[in-house]
Structure formats: structure tokens, C-alpha cells
């Protein structure tokens with residue numbers, strides 16, 4: 001089982017990630033257990049999976065080349081949404097995460113999967129990820145220290161919705 | 175200078191600690207080459223064939239003498255005694271040791287400097303007009319807007335892994351001295367009828383192997399929407415910019431593939447969600463940033479100086495320098511001065527440690543302890559009293575920085591080329607030197623008038639050859655170095671009516687030894703055809719077209735056809 005960092009702690013992971021087959025075929029959904037299905041599978045079999053989603057054992061994952069738009073109306077059905085990073089340098093997942101949190105108000109677990117490395121967790125967490133399925137060779141203990149890399153940030157982000165300049169001005173006034 | 179507050183300083187210090195840890199983990203084998211590469215590049219550290227190179231940011235080109243002295247010390251201590259000012263308003267050191275780079279960054283942080291996002295697929299150093307804040311045609315002080323954008327773009331959590339590098343320029347004056355049309359995003363300040371400040375926003379310009387002129391995505395963006403609007407552009411780019419092919423990953427390709435209108439619609443749709451949100455700027459923030467800039471305490475001075483007038487009337491060499499290297503200032507009694515780093519025989523932009531220290535002393539004595547780096551790889555003293563110009567000239571001359579060639583043919587923009595760069599097809603510095611030697615008669619240079627000549631050693635276009643009035647590009651033909659010549663490029667609307675354009679190749683390329691002759695023929699063609707001295711080389715090219723210029727170099731169309739037939743026959 002891969003190591004999971006969730007809410008800045010190392011935890012055991014009950015979720016099972018269902019991947020597409022080598023030719024992109026959609027996987028079978030096992031009858032029980034917590035499973036994360038590809039976005040395409042959810043979209044293809046939404047009607048029949050609605051009941052399963054009701055039980056709270058269904059998550060969905062979005063690939064970097066997909067959009068959260070397709071999931072917009074459904075985000076609250078999932079306790080967990082994962083976003084895949086095919087390669088650590090592929091930054092699309094950061095935008096996808098912000099959109100899920102800020103535009104679609106997703107409140108559940110937002111998990112980074114794929115090429116998830118120590119040095120990228122800080123920005124990922126700023127963009128709204130709260131769970132990280134680290135790549136296997138990463139040292140989870142060491143990675144825990146990374147969330148404090150920067151004590152502040154200039155921009156709006158999921159963790160700091162009010163940009164620094166507004167906070168500076170408010171502090172200057174008080 | 176913008177002075178950091180505690181938070182600005184802390185973030186830079188935290189960056190040093192972060193990079194120190196990353197370097198340690200790399201040296202301990204915990205980070206692969208590939209993984210470390212992405213991290214070191216965003217701290218300006220390249221590892222090239224010859225040696226590493228560290229690119230230090232000089233945000234919007236503005237530098238205090240305290241910072242320059244620190245750069246001199248760092249160059250002395252960690253490098254071989256000279257640095258290279260680049261066209262991106264950076265300083266590049268060529269031989270730092272990887273293990274020592276965290277120490278260099280820590281030294282820089284003590285004077286509010288860094289190498290953040292000077293390379294890699296990140297949002298780069300914002301560049302601007304080197305006469306910001308002093309130009310007579312100023313609309314806004316672009317430094318203030320550059321600093322706002324610097325803060326917004328520094329460690330942006332969402333846009334730290336863009337498809338490709340992203341370059342941003344801001345112009346705050348009527349004349350475009352920031353080349354806004356050849357950047358990923360260019361902003362040109364404008365005022366509307368009510369006098370409100372806004373920006374004309376250009377997207378998708380750039381040089382490199384697919385040069386493009388940016389398109390105007392918005393004619394007037396009110397200043398308070400600046401950050402939300404660029405956030406919308408960057409989000410569209412981050413999500414949809416191509417990541418499958420590094421040569422197609424710049425925003426200009428996305429704009430081209432989508433079509434400008436479609437691209438604008440997408441940005442507007444995204445912006446609809448962000449507009450008027452918390453990132454909307456407020457006047458207090460603009461005022462706060464403005465107030466953190468130190469300002470020269472100008473004296474009240476008369477608009478002319480009798481001593482200066484007398485010296486100009488009697489000393490020809492001084493008058494020549496004054497004509498080319500001294501620029502008007504918005505404050506009476508002051509002028510801006512260019513120190514030319516383009517002396518024949520010296521690679522353009524190179525400065526030794528001793529020179530840096532002497533320049534710092536001069537800037538302290540003559541220009542309120544500040545200077546600027548221009549994208550033409552010169553240095554600017556922005557605030558010199560008219561009465562002090564003559565004395566300054568004498569001191570600058572001694573240092574070798576008084577070549578009176580700003581704006582003239584020998585003020586060449588030139589990349590490091592084959593002497594230093596592993597990607598080069600051909601050397602570029604010796605070509606610049608040969609041209610400078612050929613045109614060493616000052617009277618003739620002044621007669622030729624304003625012209626930009628730019629040289630790149632390969633199609634990456636670091637020397638901006640596409641926007642030179644004459645552009646020279648090093649090409650490889652069967653392992654030999656050849657040079658292609660373009661004419662008609664223009665970096666931006668420096669003079670009204672002549673906007674940015676890309677040069678066009680005039681014909682087959684030349685061996686290195688032929689290049690000065692070709693330039694001489696092109697210049698001869700221009701001189702024979704201009705209406706008056708006011709009509710520049712570039713104006714003539716656009717008025718009469720390229721044909722007469724081609725003819726002057728290759729002969730007329732019949733001769734060229736005959737020549738080609740001859741070549742075919744002998745092949």
C-alpha cells in the first residue's frame with residue numbers, strides 16, 4: 001500500500017485506485033471496498049453508479065488532460081477526488097485543484113496522485129490538495145517538513161483566499 | 175529602489191533555505207538529475223557544457239549601488255572576476271560551483287536580491303523601460319507596476335509549473351522602450367478619456383525559433399483588474415498550453431492554434447469568475463508599493479546649465495557623447511546617462527569586478543546611488559545633474575564606458591554565441607567585433623544615424639536578431655559557421671507610427687569574413703535612398719521594400735537568377 005500523507009500526517013490508506021487498462025479500457029468496479037474510479041468511468045456509467053456513490057465508497061480521479069468541469073454538478077457526491085500528475089513538471093493539476101475547491105466548492109478529500117514528490121507538496125497544498133499519495137521512493141517522514149517552506153504568499157490561494165496585499169493593508173490600519 | 179518589508183525579506187530567506195535543502199538532497203543522491211534540474215532552473219542555475227551558469231535577477235533592471243557592490247563581491251569570490259549583463263535585465267555568472275550556489279543566494283538575500291524564477295518553465299523576471307520614472311513621455315511609473323507583478327508572480331502556487339517559460343514586459347511611457355509586442359504578455363500603459371490609468375494588453379509575442387508579434391487581447395484594462403486578468407490568461411495557458419512538444423509550448427503557439435478571437439473568449443470566460451474577486455487591486459496597495467520606492471531628492475535646478483553649454487560648444491568629443499548617450503529627463507536640470515558596455519573588443523554586456531566597483535562609486539557620486547540595466551545590455555544613470563555631466567563623462571571615459579554609440583550601428587545586441595554557449599551554431603561576438611572595427615569612424619556612424627543591429631548565434635534568438643533593423647543569425651551548414659541576414663525588424667514603437675515588426679531574411683547566408691562587407695552595402699543602399707537624416711534605416715526599408723537592399727548585396731534579380739543557374743550547372 002502506498003504511503004499517504006493526509007492533513008499533514010502519515011496515515012494508512014483504505015482507498016483503492018482503479019486505473020484504466022493499457023489500451024485505455026475502463027476497469028471493472030469491485031462490489032465492495034473504497035474505490036477511486038477514472039472520471040471517464042463515472043461519466044460512462046453514472047446512472048448505475050449513483051447508488052454506490054450514496055454509500056460513500058466511491059471516489060473519482062481526474063487526469064491532467066481532463067477538466068473538472070465534467071464533474072461540476074457531481075462533486076458533492078464524492079468523499080474523495082484525486083487529480084493525477086503524470087509527471088512532476090506537469091502543472092495542470094494545480095489549476096484543476098483550485099477549480100474544484102474554489103469554483104465547485106468541493107469539500108471532501110482532494111488527493112494528489114501520480115508523480116507526487118517532496119518538493120511539490122507545498123504548492124499543491126496551497127492549491128487545495130490535502131492528501132498526497134507520494135511516489136514510492138519518497139521519504140514521507142522528510143516530506144512532512146515541507147509544508148512550512150514558506151511562511152506566507154503574495155497571491156490568493158485555497159489556503160489563503162485573501163491576498164497578502166489586503167492583509168498587509170488591514171494590518172497597517174489596525 | 176523598492177525596499178522589502180519583513181515579509182518580502184522572509185520569503186527570500188526561506189527560498190535560500192529551501193534551495194540549500196534541495197541541493198543537499200541532490201548531492202546526497204535523494205533527487206534525480208531530472209528532478210533537481212527543474213528545481214535548480216527556477217533558481218537560475220544552468221549546467222552547461224562548459225560550466226554552470228547562475229542567472230541573478232535584477233527585477234525590472236533597477237539596482238542600488240549596495241547591490242552592485244554585493245554583486246561585485248560575489249563575482250570576485252565565487253566566479254572568475256567578471257559577470258555578464260543580459261538582455262533580460264539579469265546578471266549572469268559563468269563559473270559558480272554547484273555546492274556554493276546556496277551560499278551565493280544567501281549573500282544576495284542580504285541585499286534583497288535573489289535568482290528566483292530566472293529560468294525554467296516559470297514566470298520570469300518582469301522587464302521594463304530603462305527610463306521608467308524619469309522619461310519625459312511618462313504615463314505611469316512602470317516600476318510600481320512591475321513590482322506589483324513581481325510580487326504576484328513570485329512563488330505563484332498555481333503557475334509554478336507552466337508548459338514553458340513566461341516573459342512579461344511593462345511599458346509606462348508613450349514610446350515603447352520595453353518591446354512589449356515580443357513578450358508572452360506585454361502591457362502598455364494608457365489613459366482613457368477620463369484620465370484613468372489602464373493597460374493595453376498584448377499576448378503571444380516572442381522571439382526564439384517561431385517569432386511572433388503579440389496580439390492586442392484588450393485595448394484598455396483598468397488597472398484595478400490587472401491581477402485578475404493576467405490570472406485568467408495564465409490559467410488558460412496553464413491548462414491548455416501544449417506540453418507534448420517543447421518547441422510548441424509557448425503561449426504564442428496556443429494563441430495561434432486557437433486563433434486570437436477564440437483565445438480571447440476563453441480568457442474572458444475565465445475572467446468572469448475572477449473579476450472583482452479578492453485579487454482586485456485597490457488604490458491603497460498601489461500607494462503602498464509606490465511609497466516603498468526610495469526616490470531621489472531632486473534639487474530645484476534651472477533647465478539649462480551655462481557650463482554645460484560652453485563645454486558642448488567647445489569640446490567635440492564631449493558633444494558627441496552628449497548627443498548619443500545623454501537623454502532628456504522629466505525634472506528640470508537633470509539628465510539620464512547611458513554607460514555603454516559595447517566597446518570594441520569586449521563581449522557586449524561583460525563587466526569586471528573592478529569595473530562594477532568603480533561604477534558603484536560613480537553612481538553614488540552622480541546619480542543618487544542607483545542605476546539601471548537596459549535590455550540593450552548597457553547601464554543607465556537615471557538622475558544626473560546637467561552641471562555634472564562633463565565631470566561624469568571624463569570619469570566614464572577613463573573606465574571605457576563612454577563609447578558614444580547608443581542607438582548607433584556599433585551598439586550591437588549580441589548573445590554569448592559559440593564562444594560560451596553550447597547550443598550555438600556559430601560564434602557571435604567576433605562578428606560584432608568585426609562590424610565595430612569596420613565602422614569605427616564616429617562621424618560616419620553619426621551620419622548613419624539610429625539603427626539596431628542584433629546578433630544571435632542560433633535560432634533561440636537570445637540576441638534578438640528578429641527585431642534588429644538588421645539582424646544576423648548564425649547557422650550551421652555542413653558543420654561550418656554561416657550567417658543569415660535579415661532586415662526590417664523593429665522591437666517596438668519607439669518612434670510613433672513604426673510599430674514592432676519581424677525582420678525578413680534577404681537571401682543566402684554568408685561566411686563570417688563577408689559579413690562586414692554585407693553590412694556596409696546595406697548601409698550604403700540606405701544612405702543613397704533616405705529622404706533626409708531624420709529617416710532611419712528601418713523607415714527606408716519599410717518605405718522602399720527589401721528589393722533594393724537585396725540588389726545592393728546580391729545584384730539585381732537577373733544577376734541573381736544567372737548566379738543561381740551557374741551554381742546549379744556547376745553542382
Ligand code: HEM
Pocket residue numbers: 222259260261262266338341356357379380381382383424588589590594595596597634635636637638
Ligand atoms: C549562454 C547560454 C545560454 C543558453 C544555453 C541559452 C538558451 C536559450 C534557449 C534554449 C532559448 C530558447 C527558448 C525558447 O525558444 O523557448 C533561449 C532564448 C532566449 N534567451 Fe538564452 N541562452 C543563453 C544565454 C542568453 C543570454 C546571455 C541572453 C541575454 C543576452 C539570453 C536571452 C534570451 C532571450 C531574450 C531569449 C528569447 C526569448 C523568447 O523566445 O522570447 N540568453 N535561450
Ligand code: SF4
Pocket residue numbers: 589590591592595596597598599630631632633634635636637
Ligand atoms: S542565441 Fe543560441 S547561441 Fe546565442 S546564447 Fe542563445 S542559445 Fe546560445
